[in-house]
Amino acid sequence: MQRPTMEDVAARAGVSRALVSLVMRESPKVSPHRREAVLRAAEELGYSPHAMARSLASRTSTVLGVMVSDLHNPFFAEIVDGLDAAARAEGFELIINTGGRSASREGRAVESLLSFRPAGLVLLGPAVPAAAIASAADRAPVVLVARSSRLRTVDTVNDDGEAGSQLAVDHLVGLGHTRIAHLDGGHGSQAAPRKRGYTRAMRRHGLEPVVLPSEYTDVAGAKTAGRLLERVDELPTAIVAANDFNAVGAISALEESGLEVPRDISVIGYDNTSLAALSHVALTTVDQPRREMGRLAAEALLQRVREGRTEPVRHLLQPKLVARSTTTAPPEPHR
Structure with a gap:
């Protein structure tokens, strides 16, 4: 079955497509009666507005792009957990891709994310050249996690x-x-x-x-x-x-x-x-603190997006040693 469209909702509710668009954008210009009719039609058809299309139409994005250096490394997965929780709490969604630890692939991955016109980008452990990061930051706010930068247009979250x-x-x-x-x-x-x-x-x-x-x-x-x-x-x-x-x-x-x-x-x-x-x-x-690093990255990005902050943020977290079972005193030398 094809995904229901805004036109389908308009036909079911007996209203114009423009009115459906206003309802989906939560415009106050729609009467309660018509709003209820549109939402009821949308529910019957199983229609939900496409986040990307809504962002492009309104020229404001609620999408954050995330480029992960290595999807096999659980370190990045745990950072994404923190990112996702913080982003969702503020009404944002994540789009995630990977560069496979290759600088050239990462460059293409960043360009792919930018094509979605996200509110901002988070790059996790990127190997992409600094020039590509600077170029991306000219088009959207950028936060680096597990990578340093001196660019004023880029925020960073690292441990020491x-x-x-x-x-x-x-x-x-x-x-x-x-x-x-x-x-x-x-x-x-x-x-x-x-x-x-x-x-x-x-x-x-x-x-x-x-x-x-x-x-x-x-x-x-x-x-x-x-x-x-x-x-x-x-x-x-x-x-x-x-x-x-x-x-x-x-x-x-x-x-x-x-x-x-x-x-x-x-x-x-x-x-x-x-x-x-x-x-x-x-x-x-x-x-x-992986999840904390993700939360701080999301907060830094949203400060630039919503508050217009221009000064760079440099989070440097202090690590701790966790002793378990793979370390002990050295073996006695053979006599």
Whole structure:
């Protein structure tokens, strides 16, 4: 069956299409009698106004575009939960797409969202170039989550990744570890401050940093852990992974090789996603308040949309360490 149209509602109610449009836009110019007739006809036909068409007709949008860097990462799903709750509370809907962690695909994804003429955009962990972000901000308000920016036209919501990695290293050193490796997030958003925090904390403790290139995925975590296992004489007693996803991949590769986590090697993730809290994973990790980050992003966007704020907002949230079952004291050296 075809979706009922405004014309169908008008014919059923015996009124003009223009009058139906006024009712759907909640115009006060319609009499109660005619409003009731239109709404009754709409209900009988199962008609509901299309949010995008209504936005285009009224030149005001109640749609927010959301570009997610990686749909496989539960970290972003939990941010979207916070975004969605805050947006719906203010009468806005979300349109979501993904860039698949590819800068070129993300660029196309952003352009696709802009074609819907949204009230604003939220970009989650984008790898898209800064120039593309600036261009998007010229056409709609933009908020970046898990990505920094110096643009005055762009708001940001981040955790302090440098501080978070330092918490991870401090925790491991407190357990007695001295050989601690870091699997970095490659070109992923916020990988640089996390690596910087790890390196600074290691040097503060008088330890030598060991950074292995990786990415924010479980596959990359497993591959990098596999390369680490080839360095038998230099095997660390602990790993600070790029994120939870990366950590789970590393643990899988380590345990397949015959090592036991944490008896033989400790592992720390980053993000504290729902994955980390699963009882059979029980991953020690650094917590980012994901839903709070989503709420703050929505609020920042709506402040620009509704209040006309022009000064940039820079939310920097402080992370916390959540100790679970994947970290313990290092194994005793073989005699």
